[in-house]
Amino acid sequence: MDESRWRRCSVCKKDIGFRQVYWVCSVSTCNRKRTGLAFCSTSCWDAHVPVMRHRDAWAIEEVAPSAAAAAEAARKEERAGQTAPAQGPGATPEVARTPRRIIPGRGASDAAATPRAQPAAGEKEILIVVSKVKDYIREVAGMKTADAVAGILSDHVREICDRAIEKAQEAERKTVLERDVPRVSSFR
Numbered sequence: 249m250d251e252s253r254w255r256r257c258s259v260c261k262k263d264i265g266f267r268q269v270y271w272v273c274s275v276s277t278c279n280r281k282r283t284g285l286a287f288c289s290t291s292c293w294d295a296h297v298p299v300m301r302h303r304d305a306w307a308i309e310e311v312a313p314s315a316a317a318a319a320e321a322a323r324k325e326e327r328a329g330q331t332a333p334a335q336g337p338g339a340t341p342e343v344a345r346t347p348r349r350i351i352p353g354r355g356a357s358d359a360a361a362t363p364r365a366q367p368a369a370g371e372k373e374i375l376i377v378v379s380k381v382k383d384y385i386r387e388v389a390g391m392k393t394a395d396a397v398a399g400i401l402s403d404h405v406r407e408i409c410d411r412a413i414e415k416a417q418e419a420e421r422k423t424v425l426e427r428d429v430p431r432v433s434s435f436r
């Protein structure tokens with residue numbers, strides 16, 4: 249093993265040295281433990297976006313661990329085996345950092361700048377596809393569905409979205425990610 253190299257860039261295969269700044273992708277599938285992609289530069293990160301067909305992604309700045317920290321992490325991982333929690337490549341838990349984010353190809357005209365139109369009080373918007381829900385209930389149970397159910401289900405969706413928004417805000421993100429949304433198992 250090369251002593252000066254931590255990893256290689258997933259795109260150009262250039263070395264990423266220990267303690268060197270590198271970039272990871274915001275999309276969780278690019279950050280799976282085994283396949284975790286790392287990029288030497290934002291242009292290498294840019295290069296993988298069309299390949300992976302990302303619609304909403306950004307690069308997150310990271311710093312490679314020191315050689316000693318990497319060796320220590322590898323030892324810990326061996327001990328913890330398969331049960332270790334998934335972390336991004338080169339996650340350095342001892343340092344709390346505020347990563348920079350680079351969002352590609354998007355001007356200031358992003359829809360995020362436009363405040364969301366709020367429906368008038370008392371008439372809340374339906375957020376679900378009512379016909380699909382009715383189909384589902386009919387298929388699963390052979391039952392009909394009252395129209396008012398759509399409003400209640402929309403309230404649930406709103407509530408879940410609000411919780412996800414909170415988590416994204418806590419992480420200082422401008423995008424609600426998959427991981428922000430409560431799983432069904434944790435949802436009462």
Ligand SMILES: [Zn+2]
Pocket residue numbers: 257258259260261262287288289292
């Ligand atoms: Zn590269």
Ligand SMILES: [Zn+2]
Pocket residue numbers: 273274275278296297300302305
């Ligand atoms: Zn990606």
